[in-house]
Amino acid sequence: MSFVTRGFRGRRRDEELGARLPPGQYLVNDFPVLSAGPTPRTPLSQWSLSITGEVDQPKRWSWEEFRALPTETVTRDIHCVTKWSKLDTVWEGVSVDTLLAGVETAAGYVTAFSDGGYTTNLPLEDVTGGKAWVAFAYDSQPLEPEHGGPARLLVPHLYFWKSAKWVRGLRLMAADAPGFWETYGYHMYGDPWREQRYSGD
Amino acid sequence: MVLAVPDWPGHLAGQHVDVRLTAEDGYQAQRSYSIASPPDDNERLVLTVERLDDGEVSPYLVDELRPGDRLEFRGPIGGYFVWDASMGGPLFLVAGGSGICPLMAMIRHRAASANTVPTRLLYSSRSLADVIYRDELDRQVAMDGGLHVVHTLTRAQPEGWNGHSRRIDAEMLEEVGWAPAERPLAFVCGPTPLVEAVARTLVDLGHEARRVKTERFGPTGG
Numbered sequence: 094m095s096f097v098t099r100g101f102r103g104r105r106r107d108e109e110l111g112a113r114l115p116p117g118q119y120l121v122n123d124f125p126v127l128s129a130g131p132t133p134r135t136p137l138s139q140w141s142l143s144i145t146g147e148v149d150q151p152k153r154w155s156w157e158e159f160r161a162l163p164t165e166t167v168t169r170d171i172h173c174v175t176k177w178s179k180l181d182t183v184w185e186g187v188s189v190d191t192l193l194a195g196v197e198t199a200a201g202y203v204t205a206f207s208d209g210g211y212t213t214n215l216p217l218e219d220v221t222g223g224k225a226w227v228a229f230a231y232d233s234q235p236l237e238p239e240h241g242g243p244a245r246l247l248v249p250h251l252y253f254w255k256s257a258k259w260v261r262g263l264r265l266m267a268a269d270a271p272g273f274w275e276t277y278g279y280h281m282y283g284d285p286w287r288e289q290r291y292s293g294d
Numbered sequence: 295m296v297l298a299v300p301d302w303p304g305h306l307a308g309q310h311v312d313v314r315l316t317a318e319d320g321y322q323a324q325r326s327y328s329i330a331s332p333p334d335d336n337e338r339l340v341l342t343v344e345r346l347d348d349g350e351v352s353p354y355l356v357d358e359l360r361p362g363d364r365l366e367f368r369g370p371i372g373g374y375f376v377w378d379a380s381m382g383g384p385l386f387l388v389a390g391g392s393g394i395c396p397l398m399a400m401i402r403h404r405a406a407s408a409n410t411v412p413t414r415l416l417y418s419s420r421s422l423a424d425v426i427y428r429d430e431l432d433r434q435v436a437m438d439g440g441l442h443v444v445h446t447l448t449r450a451q452p453e454g455w456n457g458h459s460r461r462i463d464a465e466m467l468e469e470v471g472w473a474p475a476e477r478p479l480a481f482v483c484g485p486t487p488l489v490e491a492v493a494r495t496l497v498d499l500g501h502e503a504r505r506v507k508t509e510r511f512g513p514t515g516g
Contacts, residue, residue, distance in 0.1 A: 098315040104350045117324045126486045131493035277373035
């Protein structure tokens with residue numbers, strides 16, 4: 094590293110903790126909220142989750158149908174592009190593998206879409222194979238609206254803007270297409286360990 | 295904090311930069327700071343930094359950084375919570391505490407470009423001493439009939455204060471803001487509880503959700 098900031102020492106963390114923090118991240122104990130607009134409030138009676146796009150048969154679940162699917166509880170570290178990381182967060186949700194079971198597709202990408210118009214793009218292989226969930230509970234409580242409730246995508250190995258709040262479906266895509274933040278210069282993939290915050294990283 | 299940036303590519307009012315500090319052994323810390331200067335002033339960049347006692351980066355910037363030091367940063371970043379003259383108005387700006395910073399860039403840009411978009415700012419602070427840019431706002435209002443500024447002081451009010459002295463609520467938003475029929479463009483920036491409450495109330499009052507843009511500010515807001 095060639096650039097040194099005169100007089101800066103910084104706060105050292107213990108090595109075990111440091112090893113769990115991607116470059117440029119710092120630890121928080123609370124759960125910060127970030128969103129670009131008002132929190133959508135869709136009644137559960139009007140909520141549904143869909144698999145659309147490049148599929149032979151689109152799929153759709155009402156809230157009751159979605160909640161009848163098998164669930165998993167996972168504990169993961171999460172990393173926000175605004176530099177905070179939170180360790181050992183506990184979520185309950187439905188694996189995206191479960192949602193995509195039996196879906197025939199040649200797609201290589203998905204766009205997650207949400208109430209309020211938010212979208213984000215991911216490679217299909219990053220939401221399959223036990224890597225992503227549609228989460229409806231955090232810390233054993235129903236997911237609060239400001240954190241994306243009733244349900245949000247959870248893709249903890251990528252920066253957290255990829256874990257779309259208020260998710261309403263996945264659109265399977267033949268080609269990658271930028272979502273909301275990606276059109277404003279954020280990275281198309283967003284791997285925190287390679288510090289892919291902005292396009293060109 | 296005023297930075298001379300000779301090759302700055304320009305920015306939009308509301309964008310931020312990522313400041314990166316590097317210690318001699320390579321240890322790094324990064325934080326985001328809103329740009330408070332308008333895009334019209336391209337040679338120098340002004341960042342307003344709130345010093346957090348338990349912070350890692352802000353105490354360095356406030357206490358240690360001296361004129362002449364070099365600083366590594368990246369930007370401009372963010373393209374959604376921005377306003378420029380072509381987006382029109384009327385503008386309704388709602389700030390809580392240091393959430394005023396990106397909104398101040400918008401007010402300065404509006405003034406620097408002699409833009410006449412009618413603009414109302416509702417600004418919540420704990421006390422009069424906590425109001426950032428108070429003199430500049432007073433001066434701007436005195437010169438500009440199209441800019442209207444209303445303060446609310448939530449914790450302590452000076453003697454004789456006849457302004458608002460409570461948290462921003464629906465009644466205040468209706469009184470200070472624009473009617474939904476005017477289709478204002480709303481920018482809300484501050485701590486999460488304020489932003490959540492204001493954005494939700496604006497939608498409940500009949501404003502289009504897509505014309506209400508939000509940004510979190512403060513120790514945990516980025």
